[in-house]
Amino acid sequence: LAPDVTVTAEDRAKIDAIDWLVFDESHRSEAMKQANAIMRAFIAVKKHLAARQAFEKLPTDSIDVIYRQWHLQTGTGELPVEDSNAIREYMCMKAYLDAVESFNDWFSLYHQGRPAKPSVGSEGVASFTDRVALEHKMKQYQMEMERWRHSLRQQTRVTKDRIYNVLLFADGGWLVDAEEETDMDEVRQRQMSQLRKLHLPALCLNLHNVLHSSEMYADAVQIADVIASEHHQLYQDFDTESLQHLLGQISRSSRCLLDENKDPLGYEVV
Amino acid sequence: LSDFLNADNVRYLSWLHEVGRGNFLAAHNALSSLAGSERNFLSKKKTLLSLSKLAGLAAENAEESIQDTIEAINEELDLVLHQEQLPSKTVENVGMDPENMRVLSPEELIKLYVSEKNEFANELDVKKALDLLRYVDKSHGMKESEELKLHIWCRAILMDSWSDANQAEPLDSKREKIFFKTVDLVYMEGELENLLPDLDSLLSCAELQELSQQANFRFLMRGGYEQIQNALSAAN
Numbered sequence: 494l495a496p497d498v499t500v501t502a503e504d505r506a507k508i509d510a511i512d513w514l515v516f517d518e519s520h521r522s523e524a525m526k527q528a529n530a531i532m533r534a535f536i537a538v539k540k541h542l543a544a545r546q547a548f549e550k551l552p553t554d555s556i557d558v559i560y561r562q563w564h565l566q567t568g569t570g571e572l573p574v575e576d577s578n579a580i581r582e583y584m585c586m587k588a589y590l591d592a593v594e595s596f597n598d599w600f601s602l603y604h605q606g607r608p609a610k611p612s613v614g615s616e617g618v619a620s621f622t623d624r625v626a627l628e629h630k631m632k633q634y635q636m637e638m639e640r641w642r643h644s645l646r647q648q649t650r651v652t653k654d655r656i657y658n659v660l661l662f663a664d665g666g667w668l669v670d671a672e673e674e675t676d677m678d679e680v681r682q683r684q685m686s687q688l689r690k691l692h693l694p695a696l697c698l699n700l701h702n703v704l705h706s707s708e709m710y711a712d713a714v715q716i717a718d719v720i721a722s723e724h725h726q727l728y729q730d731f732d733t734e735s736l737q738h739l740l741g742q743i744s745r746s747s748r749c750l751l752d753e754n755k756d757p758l759g760y761e762v763v
Numbered sequence: 764l765s766d767f768l769n770a771d772n773v774r775y776l777s778w779l780h781e782v783g784r785g786n787f788l789a790a791h792n793a794l795s796s797l798a799g800s801e802r803n804f805l806s807k808k809k810t811l812l813s814l815s816k817l818a819g820l821a822a823e824n825a826e827e828s829i830q831d832t833i834e835a836i837n838e839e840l841d842l843v844l845h846q847e848q849l850p851s852k853t854v855e856n857v858g859m860d861p862e863n864m865r866v867l868s869p870e871e872l873i874k875l876y877v878s879e880k881n882e883f884a885n886e887l888d889v890k891k892a893l894d895l896l897r898y899v900d901k902s903h904g905m906k907e908s909e910e911l912k913l914h915i916w917c918r919a920i921l922m923d924s925w926s927d928a929n930q931a932e933p934l935d936s937k938r939e940k941i942f943f944k945t946v947d948l949v950y951m952e953g954e955l956e957n958l959l960p961d962l963d964s965l966l967s968c969a970e971l972q973e974l975s976q977q978a979n980f981r982f983l984m985r986g987g988y989e990q991i992q993n994a995l996s997a998a999n
Contacts, residue, residue: 714810721817733823
């Protein structure tokens with residue numbers, strides 16, 4: 494994911510427009526639908542920062558407000574289908590933005606956070622003082638390495654969980670409505686299915702990248718279980734080419750497992 | 764090289780080679796045959812099946828030729844799922860680690876679902892066991908599957924105590940029995956005629972020998988069967 498962090502004036506105007514719908518609580522469900530639509534458009538072009546800003550325009554109590562407003566108006570607790578789908582979509586957006594941000598944090602920690610190894614210098618360790626200084630630096634370096642490894646492990650775990658949150662989104666999957674609307678918004682449906690095809694394969698590859706780079710090769714191979722499962726049907730969002738690419742990546746992890754004297758799936762060879 | 768990789772001891776490597784060559788159909792076949800012979804680790808079998816499925820889907824121009832094998836893989840994955848859904852306590856009761864199970868055969872799985880080892884078994888477990896019968900049909904034929912079917916229903920009966928029946932409303936107490944709850948579940952799926960054995964063969968099972976002596980039990984079963992027959996003939 495090459496995150497696009499630019500937020501143009503036009504983007505800004507769209508994001509700020511949500512403010513107008515947030516003043517009056519009775520407009521909150523409309524505000525959520527509009528915010529969702531704006532986020533769909535941003536996410537489609539990977540403008541994750543803009544999407545996050547749009548997400549944050551909605552006060553955190555919005556789901557409560559929508560329930561309360563509906564209850565005030567009709568006296569029932571059962572939301573209309575399009576409102577409950579909108580709430581679900583909003584949760585999907587949150588899960589996705591969390592996963593992407595977590596991955597970006599992992600990415601910069603992995604690539605930029607690694608402490609630099611102290612260099613010996615071209616003239617070698619000539620004097621006693623140089624040697625002492627180098628030893629000191631090495632010790633410091635090892636401590637920093639240990640710290641870095643620790644935070645990388647933490648970040649890997651969080652990122653893995655968050656990406657799985659998206660991949661395994663409960664009750665039907667990410668950006669899939671839980672209930673069918675009688676009066677279906679076809680544009681919205683098409684956008685959601687395109688977003689699935691665009692982002693789910695990429696997320697799977699990112700997840701593989703995270704696990705592989707963190708040397709969790711067996712976990713990296715087991716991604717196949719989730720993608721192939723009939724329950725989640727993630728494989729349907731892959732085209733032939735991206736499946737081939739994924740299998741290539743998985744077999745890369747398998748080769749690393751072979752180097753560790755295990756079988757290609759990470760089990761002891763019997 | 765392909766010949767070398769097909770030799771028995773290195774067979775588990777060939778799919779890597781095929782994926783590397785871009786030959787996904789061959790990888791698909793190699794992986795599913797590996798999955799078929801995997802007995803030691805359930806999770807390994809699952810991953811082999813999953814990889815095989817993905818490789819099949821990644822193969823170009825093969826949609827039709829692999830349709831059947833993909834379906835077979837889905838059936839196998841379903842079987843894996845049934846084993847994963849065993850309560851971990853039950854798995855421990857038979858001395859296995861729930862996190863690291865070996866592969867159970869469909870027969871073993873059926874027996875375990877309805878066994879005393881599955882302490883909190885209810886009608887859903889009985890139903891799962893019945894669902895699993897189709898795997899036995901395929902591999903062993905009718906006789907064994909008929910025997911297992913009787914065994915499942917006998918066990919469903921034995922999961923309840925039949926002596927404390929409410930004497931005033933005997934047919935109400937029947938409703939609470941796992942056996943009849945299972946009958947309801949199977950009936951809803953329209954499978955009752957295929958799956959429910961006739962009363963006489965059930966009552967003559969060795970497993971029920973003791974219970975079949977009790978008049979109360981026989982009375983409830985006859986009454987229940989009568990209702991079932993009525994429901995079935997009304998539906999037809």
